[in-house]
Amino acid sequence: MSNPFSKGWNYLKASLDKSIEDNADPKVQVRQAMEQARAQHRQIADQAAAVIGNAKRTEESITTKERELDKLQGQVRQSVQLADDARANGDLDKASEWERSAEQLAAQLVSSEQDLENTRTLAEQAKVDAQSAKQAVRESEARLQETLAQEDQLLLQAQQAKMAEQQQTSVNSITGEVSTGSNPTFEQIRDKIEGRYNTAVGHAELAEASSGQSAALADAQALQREGEGKARLEQIRAELGGSGAARPAPASAANPSSNGDIDVTDSAVDEGPSSESDDDAPGFPRDTRS
Incomplete structure (x- = not known):
């Protein structure tokens, strides 16, 4: 042995x-x-x-x-x-x-x-x-x-x-084929950077998806509020029409003049021609141009 x-x-x-x-x-x-x-x-x-x-x-x-x-x-x-x-x-x-x-x-x-x-x-x-x-x-x-x-x-x-x-x-x-002890190789550094980059991209996609859902929800809420506002407006108009207090809108309100001139109301037209001249007619501004 x-x-x-x-x-x-x-x-x-x-x-x-x-x-x-x-x-x-x-x-x-x-x-x-x-x-x-x-x-x-x-x-x-x-x-x-x-x-x-x-x-x-x-x-x-x-x-x-x-x-x-x-x-x-x-x-x-x-x-x-x-x-x-x-x-x-x-x-x-x-x-x-x-x-x-x-x-x-x-x-x-x-x-x-x-x-x-x-x-x-x-x-x-x-x-x-x-x-x-x-x-x-x-x-x-x-x-x-x-x-x-x-x-x-x-x-x-x-x-x-x-x-x-x-x-x-x-x-x-x-x-990066050989590691020098405590110092990382280029392959290790590249893997680390790529890993961090991919993680950041993943967070960004998650944030974008989350913000997209939030935007869609906000749009839906805005449309809902707009619809509710229109419904409320129609309700108010109905209430005003039922009480007889509603009056037709003046022509100036419906079609305002671009020069800011005051339109003649229907009551003024019904009164007939005035004895005063056009320059002194009430409701019309005086022409001050030379």
Whole structure:
């Protein structure tokens, strides 16, 4: 059964890594990638140097072993020659001693020859490894140069990407797609203004409808009062006509003169012509025009 604390810690680390990766500056990441490429190249170069150094040491070891082998062969020859000389001189003991020495040196010679052969085999393999290491260094150098050649381009692209993101953020904030915390967006402001405007229009329509009903009611009331007034007037006229007190309206009242002259009543006409002149007739103003 897995440890929940260890699992939670691993999840937290992964979450933090993801957050850092998302918020990382591309230019910093480019520089980190460049430094990592250089470090990898240095590591490959160091390993190749070690392989090449080992091949050189093996070559030097072969040279040393060859000199030791030549020396042993000389000693063996010398021991054999001394043994032959002692035997020729009749000194068998001395001859035997040089024979044993020659045998020991011959055994060492055989061992040295085997060692030299093994060293030469290792040297051949070391040469192959050195050539592979040199090729790896050349390939790593080519990759590093290619990566370094792209560094400026990557930095420029990172800068352009950052500027594009900033521009998109600004555009989104202008169009109201992104809210800046406590500050309302244009979309929110537009919705608020349109809501208030629509509410005001609704109140105006309600007020207009209410005032229209009031005007219609007032008109109806005015017509009712006018009708009642006419009915009352007819009632008064009927009352006056029934009591005999009603008299016909004078002509001046029915058709007043535009010059303000006084009309002659019927009683004056009935009296006949007057003995006085027209200028002195009563009821007519004197003509004062020249």
